[in-house]
Amino acid sequence: MEYYYIMGDRLQGLNIYLIGMMGTGKTTVGQVLAKELGYRFFDTDVLIERVAQKSINELFAEEGETFFRNLESQVLGEVSVCTRSVMATGGGVVLRPVNWSYLRHGLIIWLDAPISLLIERLAKDNTRPLLKMDNLSLKLETLLAERKSLYQEADLQIAIAKDENPEQIVSKILEQIPNILKSYEKSTQAGQVNSEDSNEFN
DSSP states (O other): OOHHHEEEEHHHTTEEEEEEEESSSSHHHHHHHHHHTTTEEEHHHEEEHHHSSSSSHHHHHHHHOOHHHHHHHHHHHTTOOOOEEEEETTTTTGGGGGHHHHHHEEEEEEOOOOHHOOOOHHOOOOGGGGGOSSSSSHHHHHHHHHHHHHHTSSSHHHHTTTTHHHHHHHHHHHHHHHHHHHHHHHHHHHHHHHHHHHHHTT
16 A cells, blocks of 8 residues: 555656546546545546536436537546546547547546446446447447547556456556556656757747
């Protein structure tokens, strides 16, 4: 635990954003990860419901998906100014370019679970407006096909197996964060050097 708190210090307040399909466990994993790092935890869907004072289902039914996506971007933009936070995002957050401008200020981790596992977890879930159709498998496959190339833009991909619990998934994330930080620090340093070089010619 102490080691992970030290890692939290090494992150220097950098936020961690969890992305991925619904049913991958972003909320549960995010809560455990935040605790291990000594970070705060936010779930953007919960924040959206608080702002709108309606459930996600009600928002989709009464206002439509476009309204929901606009509110999602607004909430993400506001919460992204926080530091030392782990944030679980909605499955479709990657669809809007503006959202990436917020996500890129932190480390982006893709929780990647097979469709078969998502079906098992979501089969009896009636809280997901995008899944209100008879063929759950087809819908999930369609959504993943639309989003996979965007999920792959994450800094880290974590493959989730059926028998893994949240603690095991978090352990995998924590083991790989140092590697992400090395790449992140190098890219940041390179950006600073390029900026200094350009300033010499101004």
